[in-house]
Amino acid sequence: MPRNKLVAAFCAVVALPASVFATDSTQLISALERFNDGSGAQQLAVKLAGLVEKADKPGLKALSKQIQAEDGPLLSELADVAELGEAEQRKITLAMRPCQTANVLIRAIAIAIGDGRFQPIVRGGTVMIDGTEVDSNFAKHMWTCEALGQLPHKTSIGSKCLMTGACKDDPDL
Numbered sequence: 001m002p003r004n005k006l007v008a009a010f011c012a013v014v015a016l017p018a019s020v021f022a023t024d025s026t027q028l029i030s031a032l033e034r035f036n037d038g039s040g041a042q043q044l045a046v047k048l049a050g051l052v053e054k055a056d057k058p059g060l061k062a063l064s065k066q067i068q069a070e071d072g073p074l075l076s077e078l079a080d081v082a083e084l085g086e087a088e089q090r091k092i093t094l095a096m097r098p099c100q101t102a103n104v105l106i107r108a109i110a111i112a113i114g115d116g117r118f119q120p121i122v123r124g125g126t127v128m129i130d131g132t133e134v135d136s137n138f139a140k141h142m143w144t145c146e147a148l149g150q151l152p153h154k155t156s157i158g159s160k161c162l163m164t165g166a167c168k169d170d171p172d173l
Contacts, residue, residue, distance in 0.1 A: 035103035064114020
């Protein structure tokens, strides 16, 4: 998926209050640097998958609220990136590395599941969200992040179809 489409998909998934302040692309790119942590994305994905597998709705809501409290303003700024114009949007999307993208996507997925907008399903130990490719996009960027960071592949969210060729379990691909 081209990065501009990825940002558009993220913007459609994240429904946060409008940002209080406008950020230019340079400030936003700098703020996104804290999401360049592959092990942090892995930990959040493992926690989210565990809550989904247990069908722990209160836990999922609490995780969603925690992410919104900690990262809501930054995610809201990213969701508003289209308002900066095409050139600024392109600059931001090209600057985002795989771990940053994985961190943004896993947070968007957790918020959408916690808010009840996504209904996840577990297939073969993998959490998937039918009707969207956001889970597969997360898996793709997380896989790349893990490879670049020399981390073990332990993510259990999203189809690994694009990386392994095993696509029969994902109806969206």
